[in-house]
Amino acid sequence: MINLEELNQVQREAVEYNEGPQLVIAGAGSGKTRVLTYKIAYLLDVLGVEPNRILALTFTNKAAREMKERIGRLVSVDKTRYLWMGTFHSICARILRQEAQHLGLTRDFSIYDTTDSKSLIKRILKEKGLDEKIYKPALVLNKISTAKNRLCTPQTYGLVKSYIDQDRYDRTYDMPSVYQIYQTRLHEANAVDFDDLLMLMCQLLQNNAEARAYYQSIFKYILVDEYQDTNYAQYLIVKILAEPENLVSVVGDDAQSIYSFRGADIANILSFQKTYPNARVDKLEQNYRSTQCIVNLANSLIQHNQHQLYKSVFSKNAEGDRVSLQPYMSDRDEAQEVITQLMREHAVNKIGYNQIAVLYRTNAQSRAFEGELRKMGIPYRIYGGMSFYQRKEIKDAICYFRLAANPKDNEALQRIINLPARHIGDTTLRKLSECAQEHNVTLLEVAANPDTYNLSVVPMARKSLMEFAQFMAVRREEIETKDAYTFAQDTLRMSGVMTEALMDTTPEGQDRAENLNELLNAIREFVEQRTQMGIDFTPMSDFLGEVALLTDQDEHTDDPTQRVTLMTVHAAKGLEFPVVFIVGLEEDLFPSQYCVRSEDIEEERRLLYVAITRAMTRCYLSFARQRYKNGQLNFCNPSRFLKELDRNCIRQGSFATKKPETPVLPDVPERKRVFVPERPINLKPITATPTQTATSTAWQPNDRVYHKVFGDGTVLQVYNENEVDKIDINFDKVGKKTLMLTYAKLEKR
DNA sequence: TATCCGGGGTTTTTT
């Protein structure tokens, strides 16, 4: 039986209100998860709601799993089994598989990850003869993703002014057609990408009255965690599913909205009460996590944001130590000294290594800390970067499974058809591709019957293709009959993937073999777990369904060893640590150099807010005066956010061993670094003629340029008209990137 | 067809 006495007054009221739409604004560390957990337990236990009538949407699979466990402890474990709980993406995938036939897909559809999508886009660009310098695959994918998150189809893309304007600006005029082809190809491959999971779900709910009514009737109570990070598609899914009763309860903190780059729209939470005029609002303002000092510091920062819901987060915990703010000469220094201080925390304050986190803005920053930790023999764990399922050999293996499950999966086929080497090179693949296009069939189909489709390739390639197709046909049969583990094992052995890795005696080869074994282990565990749940047969398709949506947060969840955590601030969302180091607080890094608009800066500010509020007892902030970026040494200014922090919460020179530093705040010496000016640039455009052509290709002679000379004139940044290009000019050293302009000397003062 | 080499571009953050 659940005990509501364990909640404070506000939390309790929030849990007990279940009669209509509800917005729970939950300040950092205010027991948000607790409220959600108890609320679901309350629905199950007190109101006697059937578990399968509850839909709970979380931000990560890990969050869902942990919440299930906690609810299981409050009520009974069997009940949690039938809850609809997971990320938007995984829940949508589950429903879409159910409804696949209404969408022109089969239930074995593949989910393309970012890599697959990008490689598909590259191929489309190549076919269309578009320049990849202008149509950067990542950019193109981003545009498509943004459109999809706003439910904009290829048909409507061309009607949206902002997209067209942006495309004119980027010179990607053919976006509508690229998007169209991309979508067609996905469909032909019986595949969807991440964003399709949401978009197709919306389309299903909007266009199919039967399905809509069905899912509306199933889900009586809907709960959404991290609502501030939902995008328009997600908003709409919730809105439609909740109708007509609107028993929807969302929890979030607008101050922690940090995923706009992924389409998240903070407006969703800001205007929740407009969507649901009779919504009840509960504010959780007491922070149970951090010391007063840390909470106050975070508050002082976030109050500089213009757009936010009013709330005042406070702590009744101990006042605590002041937050340390430390400048360092270089990124190397920073790493060394932070790790020294970290060791001191461990040795003097008896803080376990797993109680400490180093948080940074970009993954690239992990390297220095990693090296230092290794040197000192301190156990650590890096989150992010290349996750297990993104490693080459693992993806290769999974593509074998994918192709067996979905013979139309052309991306998977192209990835593995020559792995291990089967003498099927680019030429053969291109011909295969063209032939398949021409006859409107899958690649595998052509490979199986080259003669039927008049495929003209050399005999050796022809033989290899047919053998490969034959092999896959057998795999296709066995994927239904064998359980996931047996199937995986057989496939890896018979395909030669395992053999190849085992034959490779280089250290990397050993690694690959080991990783493949680890994959097999993971699959076996998956099967065993399902057996325990009473499912006696687990086919590979079940595993595939989950694996595409796993994140590295979801891997190795139980970690008995005491290890320091290294991760980006984004990855740290929702976590807490007694001791937190936040590093690299420099302009153009944190906030990122890519922030141009004031909204971007506000998001960066929220990001730092998230970082600070991860800390429970002690928090260290630091920045470096110079730092290597892309192999180049850069001088840095302290982050503007440092000036916004309440200095009463900050202690300086906290490292006793360091010589006292000159005061950092509020002013810092101006360096030769140039800021990217905000558009419109208040510099006059002039026409420039390059006397020496830059290696950069987007630059044309006689382009109109915007330019700026700084200080002593040593560094200059130039923009061409579309700001496609940024070119640094250094008058002292004429490096490889230097573009000499005839006017340049005239401008130098 | 596979592999090696060099140059150019590159990076925010991730379901």
Place this chain on the structure above:
DNA sequence: ACCCCGGATA
């Protein structure tokens, strides 16, 4: 400092 691509070479 890396990664990816293209070109040259075996």
